[in-house]
Structure formats: C-alpha cells, structure tokens
Amino acid sequence: MGSTCDFLGRLGEIAGPAGLLTDMDAMAPHLVDWRGQFRGRADAVVRPRSTAEVAAIVRACGEFQAAIVPQGGNTGLAGGATPTPAGRQIVLALGRMNRVRDLDPLDNLLVAEAGCVLQTLQTAAVGAGRLLPLSFGAEGSAQIGGAIATNAGGVNVLRYGSTRQLVLGLEVVLPDGTVLERLGRLRKDNAGYDWKQVFIGSEGTLGIITAASLRLYPKPAQSQTAMVSVGSPGAALRLFERIDAELGEFLSSFELVSEAAYRVSLDHLPGASFPFSEGWVVLVELTAGSPDLPLGEVLEATLARAFEDGCALDAVIAQTVAQAQALWLVRESIADGERAAGVSVKHDVSVPISRIADLIAAVERGAPELFPGARPNIFGHVGDGNMHVNIILSPQQATDPTVAHRLNDYVHDLVAAEGGSITAEHGIGQYRRDELYKYKTVAELRLMEQFKQLLDPRNLMNPGKVIQVEPG
Amino acid sequence: MGSTCDFLGRLGEIAGPAGLLTDMDAMAPHLVDWRGQFRGRADAVVRPRSTAEVAAIVRACGEFQAAIVPQGGNTGLAGGATPTPAGRQIVLALGRMNRVRDLDPLDNLLVAEAGCVLQTLQTAAVGAGRLLPLSFGAEGSAQIGGAIATNAGGVNVLRYGSTRQLVLGLEVVLPDGTVLERLGRLRKDNAGYDWKQVFIGSEGTLGIITAASLRLYPKPAQSQTAMVSVGSPGAALRLFERIDAELGEFLSSFELVSEAAYRVSLDHLPGASFPFSEGWVVLVELTAGSPDLPLGEVLEATLARAFEDGCALDAVIAQTVAQAQALWLVRESIADGERAAGVSVKHDVSVPISRIADLIAAVERGAPELFPGARPNIFGHVGDGNMHVNIILSPQQATDPTVAHRLNDYVHDLVAAEGGSITAEHGIGQYRRDELYKYKTVAELRLMEQFKQLLDPRNLMNPGKVIQVEPG
Numbered sequence: 007m008g009s010t011c012d013f014l015g016r017l018g019e020i021a022g023p024a025g026l027l028t029d030m031d032a033m034a035p036h037l038v039d040w041r042g043q044f045r046g047r048a049d050a051v052v053r054p055r056s057t058a059e060v061a062a063i064v065r066a067c068g069e070f071q072a073a074i075v076p077q078g079g080n081t082g083l084a085g086g087a088t089p090t091p092a093g094r095q096i097v098l099a100l101g102r103m104n105r106v107r108d109l110d111p112l113d114n115l116l117v118a119e120a121g122c123v124l125q126t127l128q129t130a131a132v133g134a135g136r137l138l139p140l141s142f143g144a145e146g147s148a149q150i151g152g153a154i155a156t157n158a159g160g161v162n163v164l165r166y167g168s169t170r171q172l173v174l175g176l177e178v179v180l181p182d183g184t185v186l187e188r189l190g191r192l193r194k195d196n197a198g199y200d201w202k203q204v205f206i207g208s209e210g211t212l213g214i215i216t217a218a219s220l221r222l223y224p225k226p227a228q229s230q231t232a233m234v235s236v237g238s239p240g241a242a243l244r245l246f247e248r249i250d251a252e253l254g255e256f257l258s259s260f261e262l263v264s265e266a267a268y269r270v271s272l273d274h275l276p277g278a279s280f281p282f283s284e285g286w287v288v289l290v291e292l293t294a295g296s297p298d299l300p301l302g303e304v305l306e307a308t309l310a311r312a313f314e315d316g317c318a319l320d321a322v323i324a325q326t327v328a329q330a331q332a333l334w335l336v337r338e339s340i341a342d343g344e345r346a347a348g349v350s351v352k353h354d355v356s357v358p359i360s361r362i363a364d365l366i367a368a369v370e371r372g373a374p375e376l377f378p379g380a381r382p383n384i385f386g387h388v389g390d391g392n393m394h395v396n397i398i399l400s401p402q403q404a405t406d407p408t409v410a411h412r413l414n415d416y417v418h419d420l421v422a423a424e425g426g427s428i429t430a431e432h433g434i435g436q437y438r439r440d441e442l443y444k445y446k447t448v449a450e451l452r453l454m455e456q457f458k459q460l461l462d463p464r465n466l467m468n469p470g471k472v473i474q475v476e477p478g
Numbered sequence: 479m480g481s482t483c484d485f486l487g488r489l490g491e492i493a494g495p496a497g498l499l500t501d502m503d504a505m506a507p508h509l510v511d512w513r514g515q516f517r518g519r520a521d522a523v524v525r526p527r528s529t530a531e532v533a534a535i536v537r538a539c540g541e542f543q544a545a546i547v548p549q550g551g552n553t554g555l556a557g558g559a560t561p562t563p564a565g566r567q568i569v570l571a572l573g574r575m576n577r578v579r580d581l582d583p584l585d586n587l588l589v590a591e592a593g594c595v596l597q598t599l600q601t602a603a604v605g606a607g608r609l610l611p612l613s614f615g616a617e618g619s620a621q622i623g624g625a626i627a628t629n630a631g632g633v634n635v636l637r638y639g640s641t642r643q644l645v646l647g648l649e650v651v652l653p654d655g656t657v658l659e660r661l662g663r664l665r666k667d668n669a670g671y672d673w674k675q676v677f678i679g680s681e682g683t684l685g686i687i688t689a690a691s692l693r694l695y696p697k698p699a700q701s702q703t704a705m706v707s708v709g710s711p712g713a714a715l716r717l718f719e720r721i722d723a724e725l726g727e728f729l730s731s732f733e734l735v736s737e738a739a740y741r742v743s744l745d746h747l748p749g750a751s752f753p754f755s756e757g758w759v760v761l762v763e764l765t766a767g768s769p770d771l772p773l774g775e776v777l778e779a780t781l782a783r784a785f786e787d788g789c790a791l792d793a794v795i796a797q798t799v800a801q802a803q804a805l806w807l808v809r810e811s812i813a814d815g816e817r818a819a820g821v822s823v824k825h826d827v828s829v830p831i832s833r834i835a836d837l838i839a840a841v842e843r844g845a846p847e848l849f850p851g852a853r854p855n856i857f858g859h860v861g862d863g864n865m866h867v868n869i870i871l872s873p874q875q876a877t878d879p880t881v882a883h884r885l886n887d888y889v890h891d892l893v894a895a896e897g898g899s900i901t902a903e904h905g906i907g908q909y910r911r912d913e914l915y916k917y918k919t920v921a922e923l924r925l926m927e928q929f930k931q932l933l934d935p936r937n938l939m940n941p942g943k944v945i946q947v948e949p950g
Contacts, residue, residue: 112719112832135723157668168666171643186921191830193862194640194902196629196679198914198944199926203675207668224723247584251607251696252768255727296724298779299771307770358663360584390665430666442670449658454671460932472670 013070027051046089065183076210078152081144084435114222120151136222139166157207159431164389165258176202177217181462210468226293231330239363244317256292274343281322349404356430392430485542499523518561537655548682550624553616556907586694592623608694611638629679631903636861637730648674649689653934682940698765703802707792711835716789728764746815753794821876828902864902
C-alpha cells in the first residue's frame with residue numbers, strides 16, 4: 007500500500023488533470039447523495055474518458071488497495087453511489103464516458119457508454135423514430151450505467167419490463183482490471199452462461215459497467231389517457247384484470263392513487279380542476295403503433311363493461327395532450343403534496359398483484375392504530391405490484407427518530423408476510439443493506455456473498471453496499 | 479469413493495424402488511438423445527419425487543463422487559441431457575416431480591415442478607383463461623425444468639421473450655445439496671443479486687432446477703394469420719420493420735421462408751394447395767386481447783401500404799382457423815421436406831436483424847460454390863434474428879463426414895463475422911462445447927469457468943457440457 011501521494015500521481019497520469027478532482031469543493035457534490043441522507047469521503051474523484059482508462063484506474067486501485075465507488079448521475083435513492091465515511095477510496099464518476107457508439111433503427115438498437123444521460127438517449131432514440139422505454143423521474147440527470155447497475159424501473163415497466171429486459175449486451179471492467187465485452191445486438195443467444203445478468207442490478211459491487219447495448223422499440227403513433235374513479239383498491243384490481251385482458255398489449259401504465267393520496271395531491275394544487283372530488287382513482291395509459299386503430303373506441307368499450315360489472319364508477323378520457331398532462335399532474339403532484347404535508351417514511355415495496363388490496367387495507371388500518379397520528383399515503387404501479395407505501399408522520403412523531411425505524415419494520419414485515427420485496431425498484435445500496443439480511447434466506451445470502459468473493463476477493467468494489475462485507 | 483453397490487443402495491433408500499432404474503433396458507431411453515446423436519452410460523437412472531429427495535441424491539453423489547446428469551423430457555438438440563460415455567454418473571430424471579403447485583389467474587402466475595410437461599402447463603393455463611406463451615415443437619414431451627435450464631426459445635419469442643423472460647422465481651438444488659428457494663410471484667424485485675439468472679440457461683452444469691414460478695398472460699381473444707409473398711430477404715426485412723412499427727404490439731410471429739425452403743415444403747405436400755407457386759414467403763401472426771378490435775382491417779391497411787412501397791408483392795389473409803393452419807403447415811413442413819430431400823447440416827444461428835439478408839445472400843452464393851452440390855435451405859424467425867441456416871448435402875457429400883464439419887465452420891465463421899451467435903435457442907450441451915471456445919473471448923470463457931468452479935468445484939454437475947472441464 008503506497009502513499010496517497012503516489013496513488014494520486016498514478017491516477018493523474020491515467021486520467022489526466024481534468025480527470026482527477028482532489029479539491030474538497032470540487033469533490034463535495036460527489037460525496038453526498040442528492041437527498042443528503044448519506045455522506046462519505048474519498049481521496050479523489052476520478053473521471054475517466056474511456057474503458058481503457060477505467061481498466062487502468064481499477065488496476066491502480068488494486069495496487070494501492072483503494073476502494074472504488076462507481077457513480078453515474080448520483081440520483082440513486084439507497085446511497086449505492088455514495089462512498090462510506092472511512093477508508094482509502096475513490097469515486098469513479100463516469101460522466102465523461104458519454105458517447106453514443108451506435109444507434110440502429112432497423113436493429114432497434116442503441117449502444118451507449120455508461121455516462122450517457124438517460125434523457126439524452128431517449129431523445130436520440132426519438133430522433134431515429136424509436137422509443138427507449140426506460141423512463142423515470144430522475145431521467146434528466148440519471149446515467150444509463152447507473153440505471154443498469156440498479157436495474158432501474160420507472161413508468162413503463164408494465165409494458166416493456168425493467169432495465170434488465172432492455173439490456174442486450176454489456177461491457178464491464180472486472181475488479182482485476184479485465185475488460186469483459188459483448189455489446190451484443192442479438193435478441194436470442196444461448197451460447198454459454200449469460201454473464202451480463204450477474205452485473206445488472208449488482209449496484210457496482212461486482213464490476214464497473216462501461217457501456218451497454220440497449221433494445222429500442224418503434225415509437226408509438228397514438229396514445230389514450232384516462233382517469234377512472236374506482237370504489238376501492240379491490241375494484242382497482244378487478245379493473246386492472248379486465249384492462250390487462252382486453253387491452254393488455256396497449257397498456258403502458260396503470261397507476262393507483264389512494265383516496266388519501268388523491269386528497270394530498272388536490273390540496274397541493276388548489277387552482278387546478280380535478281375530474282373527481284374524492285375517492286380512489288386509477289390512471290390508465292394506452293399506446294399503439296398503428297395510426298389506424300380506434301384506440302379511444304376500444305377503451306370506451308372496455309370501460310363500459312367495467313361500469314356494468316361495478317369495478318369502475320366514473321371515467322374521464324383525455325381528448326387532448328394538455329388534458330392528458332393535467333391528468334398525469336394529479337399523479338405526479340403526490341410527492342410534492344406529501345412533502346408539504348409533513349415528514350414521511352417512504353417504502354418502495356412490491357407484492358403479488360393479488361395481495362395489493364390486502365396490503366393497503368392492513369396499512370391503512372394498522373399504521374394509525376399502532377402509530378396514532380400517522381397518515382398512510384399510498385400510491386403506485388398496480389400492474390407491477392409496486393406500491394409506494396408512504397406514511398406521513400405527525401409533527402410530534404417527526405421529532406422521534408425511532409418512529410421511522412419502527413414504522414419501517416412494521417411495513418416491511420407486512421410486505422414480507424405477503425411474499426413481497428422490501429425494494430421493488432430502488433435497490434439495496436447502503437440504505438437497506440442490513441434489512442436485506444433479515445428478509446433473504448441464509449442460502450441466498452451465502453450465494454450472494456460467494457459471487458462477491460469470487461469477483462471481488464479484496465472487497466474493493468463499492469464496499470459497504472448490498473453485501474455485509476466490510477472494507478478489507 | 480465407496481463401492482457401486484453401496485452407492486446404488488443409498489440411492490434406492492432415498493428414491494425408493496420405483497425411483498431407481500438400473501436395468502439396462504429400462505435405462506436405455508435415458509442414455510441416448512432423441513435424435514440418436516449422443517450416447518452415454520450411467521450407473522443408474524434416479525427418479526426423485528420431491529425436492530428433498532433431489533437434495534439427498536445430490537449429497538449422496540457428492541459422497542460417492544458420482545456425476546449427475548439432470549434430464550427432463552430428453553428433447554434437447556445439443557446432447558445436454560445425455561450422459562458422457564465414461565465415469566461414475568447417474569441420470570437424474572425429473573419426470574416424477576410433476577405437480578402444479580399453484581396457478582393464480584389474477585397474479586398471472588404458475589408455480590410448477592421441473593418435471594411438468596410443457597403442454598400440460600399450457601393446457602392448465604388456458605383452463606384458467608391464461609396463456610403460457612412458451613411454445614415449441616417438442617412441447618408435448620419437453621419438461622419445464624429443461625426448458626428453463628436451456629432458456630428455450632420457440633415461436634412466441636418475438637412477442638413474449640425467451641424462457642428467461644417468463645421466469646419469476648426458481649427453486650434450485652446446488653451441487654452441495656443446499657436448496658435455494660425463491661419462487662417469487664413478483665414482477666419487480668431489486669433486493670440483492672438476481673441469482674436465478676445464473677441458473678437459467680446454464681444447462682444443468684451449475685445446479686438442478688426443481689421448480690419455477692412462471693409469468694402468464696391473458697389469453698388472446700382473436701388472431702390473424704397472413705402469408706405474404708416478398709421479392710427478397712431484403713424486402714422481408716422492410717416488411718418486418720413496417721409491421722413491427724404499425725402492429726408491433728400484436729405481432730407474435732414473423733417467419734421467413736426462403737424460395738428454396740418454400741419449394742422443399744411444396745414438394746413434400748403434393749396434394750395441398752398453396753397461396754403462391756414460388757418465391758420468398760413470410761408468415762405473419764397477430765393476436766389481440768380485445769374482441770372489439772378490427773384486427774383484420776388494420777392488417778389489411780398495413781399490407782396495402784407495404785404493397786405501395788414494394789416490400790410486399792401479394793398476400794393471403796386466412797379467413798378461418800383451418801386456413802390459418804394450412805398456412806402454418808407450409809412453415810411446419812419444411813423440416814419433413816428437408817429430411818425427404820436428403821441429409822442436411824443444421825445451424826441454429828442468430829444475427830442482428832439488419833444482417834439477415836446479407837447472411838442469407840452469402841450462404842446461398844458461397845455454400846454451393848465451396849461445396850458443389852450442397853443446397854441451402856434457409857428459414858427462421860426474422861423478428862428474433864434467429865435463422866435456421868440448413869444445408870442439404872448431395873448424396874456423395876453425405877458419405878463424407880468431413881463435409882459437415884467444414885460446412886459448419888463455414889457457416890459459423892460467416893455468422894461470427896456478422897456479430898452473431900452459433901446457437902440462438904438450442905444451447906451448447908456437448909454438441910457445440912468446443913466450438914464455444916472458438917467464438918467467445920478469453921475473458922468470457924474464464925468468467926464462465928470461474929462460475930462453474932465456484933458452484934461445482936468437483937465438477938459433478940453435468941460434466942462435459944458447456945464448459946471444458948473434464949470429469950474429476
């Protein structure tokens with residue numbers, strides 16, 4: 007283990023002066039997550055320009071026994087891209103590796119370096135008449151490498167799957183500096199173990215994703231957006247079953263907003279007009295490639311049947327893009343409304359679709375009983391079974407740090423009892439690492455630790471994240 | 479390493495008398511693949527009834543240093559389920575583990591044991607108003623465990639993905655006898671490494687899949703089948719691009735039949751009537767969940783535009799189920815027609831979709847030039863880039879075993895030059911194992927060998943398959 011001075015000298019030789027930040031002010035934004043929940047330290051922030059530079063940096067870190075924290079747009083929600091507070095480590099910021107290496111409309115394929123911003127890639131795809139369906143709130147700054155490393159979800163999972171389903175190939179730098187490359191353009195390939203799957207969703211703990219080939223889709227020619235008033239979460243599930251059966255091939259979003267969350271959103275948008283004064287609400291979006299299809303008519307026919315069988319009470323179908331945006335605003339304003347309503351404890355859980363209504367009922371009944379003054383604020387992606395089970399605390403509860411911890415255990419124990427997951431799309435990072443050990447089986451944890459030990463025996467890749475192995 | 483007698487005694491205690499075959503006649507069908515290309519030996523064929531029995535058998539095999547060859551319906555095309563000719567080994571036949579553990583229409587979920595026959599599961603799904611989209615020729619005897627172990631493809635990959643995309647969770651017995659179980663019902667779960675991905679497509683070399691939870695879909699309410707005459711493979715690609723853009727959400731099959739393959743099929747069905755007398759032909763199938771959609775009309779509108787831009791010359795849309803079946807018969811008779819036409823060398827390759835026409839042109843020009851008398855017979859799944867590049871040999875060539883070998887190298891080198899794969903859906907098994915080492919990078923092979931070493935350090939799981947590690 008050489009001196010820090012020698013180490014920084016070596017990094018500077020590899021990445022160049024513009025690629026090495028050691029000044030505290032310059033490093034500061036890289037040492038904290040964007041919500042300010044996790045803070046760490048680093049000897050340097052290194053900004054490589056190429057895969058070869060990444061490999062050389064990884065080898066230098068091995069030689070100097072320095073840990074590496076890969077960082078994309080720093081938009082994660084679990085502290086996965088923030089360094090820990092101690093130890094020799096660098097942040098490897100991939101933002102300068104931002105070339106689109108290929109964009110092929112006929113192959114529906116995009117090959118991008120890890121540091122490309124998601125929105126930039128979406129725009130490039132649209133320019134070629136294609137759709138990169140990966141889309142989520144932070145897309146304006148999130149980078150594709152981080153999205154793959156966390157297997158990011160978002161608003162189009164129901165139709166197109168999570169990030170994993172969009173990755174056709176990867177280029178990865180292993181912890182020993184080896185470059186693995188298969189930026190496949192193939193839809194089907196059964197030649198050997200599909201090793202890329204191991205790196206997708208591993209949150210930078212097994213290697214560094216430097217580039218990816220991604221699957222594109224034709225850009226839809228038309229869409230329909232509807233807001234439907236439903237009597238209860240159970241009715242919402244029955245409506246989902248009907249729409250999935252009759253219009254499943256068009257269905258890109260099916261979002262449930264609880265009565266409480268609808269109220270939270272309405273309270274936050276006092277000037278806006280809303281289709282319904284109160285109640286449980288579902289937002290449905292359909293898209294289609296054909297301009298000839300009477301998509302609005304088939305949606306109306308399906309909703310008519312839903313009115314008959316009682317799973318829908320009333321519905322508004324947007325007639326213009328502006329109306330569609332206004333309907334989406336209700337859903338998108340929940341987060342701001344929740345923030346205005348107080349401090350909240352957030353959960354990104356998934357359960358089997360059939361268990362959503364029971365989970366909601368249990369939390370809405372149980373949380374205020376066990377934590378008097380707490381107000382459940384639940385919404386989410388019904389089609390994915392992914393619910394945001396947030397709980398707004400009373401001003402008094404917000405001053406007691408044990409409340410959040412106990413509420414967290416309460417919600418996650420309920421979710422586990424329903425066969426669910428404590429993180430549907432945000433990942434484990436630092437935030438949920440110890441909780442993971444509560445909800446996974448011993449055999450699963452052992453296998454995960456074996457993968458980590460195999461690929462990163464010195465625990466230099468993003469230590470302290472996902473797996474309980476402390477920095478060596 | 480105890481005596482064989484002791485070993486068989488232990489296996490009999492675990493699996494019971496009906497679960498242990500040692501008689502040569504009873505074992506015979508398990509020791510050869512169904513095409514008769516691979517033959518091996520075994521001390522016994524063991525037929526467990528439960529996951530606990532599988533784990534006990536695996537532990538016994540570890541103790542007696544016996545290799546294990548997992549076998550499902552024995553319908554594989556690469557010798558992956560056939561034992562090698564030497565060494566102490568057993569065939570672990572999973573056919574008695576054939577319970578459907580759960581079938582939930584609202585969760586669109588099926589939990590099945592490895593030995594369930596695919597067609598039985600398809601039928602069970604339909605009985606619940608659901609679709610298990612995995613479908614291929616051998617579905618009447620193939621078992622779901624084998625389909626997952628080989629990441630089987632089939633006719634619906636374009637719409638629903640390969641087997642991997644349908645697997646929500648697995649139960650696996652590791653080579654040390656540990657049972658890993660997460661028969662997840664979740665669409666989204668980012669809690670830790672997604673370990674199931676490692677076992678899907680690993681062809682029984684890393685562990686034994688004993689059960690799986692599978693994703694179902696709503697059963698389509700209507701379908702449309704069309705046969706389209708196209709002038710060339712290039713026109714077929716342009717037609718695919720148009721149909722994918724305009725009707726992509728309905729598109730379940732887009733099969734290309736070359737002029738030669740169409741002729742081979744026609745010659746084999748002398749009494750049948752065909753829509754076109756000759757030429758390059760595409761078979762298109764669309765399905766939709768809504769009974770209200772004018773699916774036939776939008777298909778006609780899209781084909782009308784295709785006629786205008788010249789990528790389609792003529793088309794027939796089936797008006798009845800019987801007509802649709804007659805159109806599919808053309809495609810399905812290619813295999814029998816090929817067999818009637820002589821000995822052929824088969825290749826299950828994939829290339830980027832944009833390279834399909836060039837690959838076909840190269841083979842159709844080059845193969846008869848380099849191997850005078852050889853007749854390319856090409857067909858396949860355009861939407862997946864998966865082409866069956868088969869070459870019918872002249873009677874003289876069929877007597878020279880080096881011809882098949884040289885043709886194989888010729889085709890696979892062309893495919894590799896186009897960025898393709900030497901196996902799109904059949905897998906590596908014994909058949910392509912050594913070829914894999916020619917077309918993968920050193921870094922990829924090393925990582926594969928590391929996974930193998932990690933999970934199966936004694937090389938007892940399906941030795942001689944996929945990976946070049948000889949029996950220990």
